[in-house]
């Protein structure tokens with residue numbers, strides 16, 4: 001388990017958070033929308049899908065999606081809002097669940113703001129292994145910043161996201177920090193700094 005600044009990002013933490021959140025009501029992540037826009041639909045894995053806004057957005061655009069999360073409470077909300085019939089909602093722990101081991105590979109693997117207990121490194125290795133040849137890996141994280149509203153244990157840099165990719169097999173197309181305004185629950189606007197990784201597995 002990772003314990004930083006008192007926050008433990010384990011299953012109990014996420015179940016509790018979703019049980020009390022009342023639904024985020026958020027649309028798809030604008031970073032995902034910007035990056036996926038040009039890709040032809042195929043198979044996608046949304047790792048750490050939460051309440052499923054990204055998975056549903058992909059499904060509405062013709063992707064066949066496997067959406068995985070550790071929190072049953074999140075998946076229940078995600079399922080209730082899904083009218084596409086193109087998403088398989090799976091409850092699994094991404095620190096041990098390995099789609100590639102079951103022979104599953106995806107044209108797109110995305111993970112937005114997932115910071116599992118145990119850190120990013122192992123998770124990224126498993127996600128990268130699940131990308132089909134010629135496919136795309138898209139990872140978004142909370143970049144460190146002095147005024148970051150996120151727990152320090154959730155921070156990651158683009159360099160850390162890209163570090164585990166074998167340069168012989170991967171072309172890193174984007175590894176950078178991008179800022180975007182987000183309106184919080186109290187109605188005030190805050191700037192989020194996203195660490196963005198986009199990489200293409202060579203065919």
Ligand SMILES: C[S@@+](CC[C@H](N)C(=O)[O-])C[C@H]1O[C@@H](n2cnc3c(N)ncnc32)[C@H](O)[C@@H]1O
Nearest residue numbers: 014048049050069070071093094095112113116
């Ligand atoms: C900050 S939320 C982001 C949710 C969604 N991707 C989004 O952008 O709204 C992180 C998500 O990762 C999930 N998660 C964290 N650790 C996980 C793990 N080990 N296995 C599967 N899901 C995990 C949490 O339950 C939570 O839904």
